[in-house]
Amino acid sequence: MNALLECRNLTKSYGRKPALSNVDLTISPGRIVGLLGPNGSGKSTLIKLANGLLTPTAGEILVCGKRPGVESHLAVSYLPDKNYLNDWMRVSDIISYFSDFYQNFDASRARDMLRRLDIDERQRLKALSKGTKEKVQLILVMSRKAQLYLLDEPIGGVDPAARDYILNTIITNYDEQASIVLSTHLIADIEKVLDDVIFLAEGRVALVSSVDEIREKNGKSVDALFREVYKC
């Protein structure tokens, strides 16, 4: 099986400061992967590199076997860590916008999820709360039939009930050949849903393991291990 995401010796520096150093990683199809690490460990940098928003200082990153570019943008569905939608637009406008923009966007799936979360399509984004805006963005991203979903902090601002619904949506809706990489601090909430975890520390890969391997070897949850490894 061809890797959906491959990093070889990947390095990215901001000026003199390295954000990622010599990262080697492979993500195969059909996996849900948690990208975990404390603030400033390079999670967002890695996701941005995969999405072509940043270029590597050294080394290589390949998405579906190719360098990030026009082709990979169709294969990748990206949820940034900030709000990028125009505030004056209505939710329904954004759905048409996405339909125009992405040929793999499934508008009926998006509308369905909006209904389930009681979000009124006629509302302007401006009128929505922070959490609701995040839900809308995540719905848009998950409604694309992509091969690789890159979600930067997808559930941070969302209430626990909606979080459950969203995780459920992720489990039931993604294609078996697709993979999801998500960065988060809310490990306990999400670890049952993950296949693998990647721990980043100061721009390096500290650990790659499956969730059950961690539990088997250490006799503790990923959340507990994280708190131990990154103890301040």
Added chain:
Amino acid sequence: MAWQFDSDRPIYAQLVEQIKRLILSGAYPPGSKLPSVRDLAAQAAVNPNTMQKALAELETDGLLFTQRTAGRFVTEDDEVIQRLRQQLCQGILENFIQSMTGLGFTPQQALEQLQIHVEGEKR
């Protein structure tokens, strides 16, 4: 049923146990069809691959079998189910004795306590 997981043990192993209980309790009676991997994963709010792994183990144990196009079913072999029931029963009994000796009862006294309790329930 709510699926609950301890944080210190592999999730797939806990799924195996919980599905065994569901079979014995009659939630999935012998010969019945199980929901799809995805549906089960969604119900338990776990990763589909983890659920798949648990079901594969139950299949190896002979508790489930797959019919290629129709899906996955609970075994109709009563012997296998009785054996499972015995096996889980042993575990519960061991825990019980262990807890009771922890409280200072001898196994014999524990048995007496159990008897008193059961008789009390009857009335």
